Amino acid sequence: MKLPRARRRLYLMRHGSVDYFLPDGTPVAPDSVPLNAEGERQADAAGQLFAQCGVRFDRVLVSGLPRTVQTAQRVLSASGQALTLDHEAALQEIRGGRLADIPADQVEQAFLGAFQGRGGSETEQQRFLGGESIGELLDRVLPAFDAWCARDDWQCLLLVLHGGVNRALLSTALAGQRAFFGRLEQQPACINVLDIGLGDEAVVRAVNLAPTQWLHEQERYTTMEKVLAQYLRLPP
Template sequence: MNENPSCRVYLFRHGETANSKEVSFNGHFDVGLSAKGESQFKEWAQVLKHEPFSAIYSSDLKRTRLGAQSLAEPHKLEPVAYPELRELCFGAWEGLSVSEVEKNYPKQLEERMKNTETFQVEGGETFDQLRNRVVPRFEEIISRHPNEHIAMVCHGGVNRVILSHLLKVPIKRIFRIKNLKLSST
């Protein structure tokens, strides 16, 4: 018998958002997926239809719930959404593009690059606060699924916090890991 049962977690970032051409900092802004974003998850659902998922989780924001629903359909599962799995709150930056932030908040953007874990936009969260919100929920979720496979459809910041936690490395080092893309040939 396995003394340390483990849970296999498939981490996904939501698909392309409906406003991805204009906005880089969605944070808690509840935007859906573009047609491309929806088709990205339909492709993933087909690729992973034989994976033995016992549960699928997401944040409570549309862009992750829609992806989770697509993944869940072939498995006849109902995705479970948690607000703790929401993206980092970007406060005053929410709904802005990188160029708008560069223009309106140049010193803050520079500060964010230097102090990733502790930087906080007015009205927003630090990565430390995000970690304190995400990690307890993540640990609770995986504790319910020993020796099982689960999928989690979340956000770039949330996935980085989870990876940072699992790999026991500072969050700033996790930014070197890029999101993978599905490609079919």
């Protein structure tokens, strides 16, 4: 028996923590929201972990939104690496609609519904905050990701993307076909580890590793449940 050619390594991160709402409840434009202090700490911790493990990247890909750019920059700085960031707009987060257009009795479903499905066509029809559907997200994200996997200019690739996008990529890798498992939680600045082989083969080695709390000991709510609470201005 001959072993297959060694697979290439892909580290898939989510951006660090951000505040989508100001203390008075004013929403911050998702295309411009920056990392908060905790998000900076999380990104630094991830970079330090890569350094401790001797991980060196050939390329670093971000969606281009500030929160992914800032996270990647801090990861590189903390890991002692200097690389130019590649941007891929097709890998930006699932796009919501206008919060003001969502009826009060549909707010919870608008925030959480897209991430509660079990996969399949019904899940693909779910819309996030009245905007883009899961199916539309998959339509733009999967081809862009496949194009990067087909490139031959990297052996170790860091992607810093978003919770919804990461779910799409991880779900498809786990299922071996187009899929979206909304209940795959993605902590801020978490690290997922995949090995990419020939064609569309992918081996998922680790999911949702959070460098600042390995056992998720402080967590009982999902990221989107926390964002909903911020929008409703509920106490923590």
